[in-house]
Amino acid sequence: MLGIIVLLLAVALPLGIVFLTVRATEAERKGYEHSHIRRIACALVRWLAIGYTVAIAIGALMCILIGSFTQYAAYTEPGCNLYDAMIYGVRCQGFLGASFVSALSNLALLALQLAAASFASPVVAPVAIVLWSPVVYLAYLGMSRLYRTRKAGRA
Secondary structure, eight states: OHHHHHHHHHHHHHHHHHHHHOOOOHHHHHHHTTOHHHHHHHHHHHHHHHHHHHHHHHHHHHHHHHHHHSOTTOOSSSEEEEEEESEEEEEEESSTTHHHHHHHHHHHHHHHHHHHHTTTOTTTHHHHHHHHHHHHHHHHHHHHHHHHHHHHHHO
16 A cells, blocks of 8 residues: 555656646746746745655665665564565564655655666656656756856856
8 A cells, every 4th residue: 555655646746746837838928927926836846846856865865774774675673674576665664654764765766766667668758757857857947047157157
């Protein structure tokens, strides 16, 4: 059940961020450019993308720590362990917040493994694009801000 929840969150959050940033027609864009709602929506999308990227980074760091300090597939004690069931995952048990740690770690593992598998399968590629779109959006914002500050510094 937890795997289904992680998969739904892993696809729903970035997909929502993508749909919030896309505007359909040029007329909608022109009417939307100077509105107060645009600033609120852009700030919301930016903070969602930042939160998602931080969650992926923290989950990846937790996976590295769990893989470094625990035994592989040892489920006897409370704690977290790596397992291999077609794709790698993290299973946590026996402490408060075990399901949250497991879900966050599995989100990062899912994003990394689907990115690697997207080269081999065209079916997985759209899901990998959706999973990584908030990270790419933040990279685009950072590069465009850097370009604008350099351009303003030259003028």
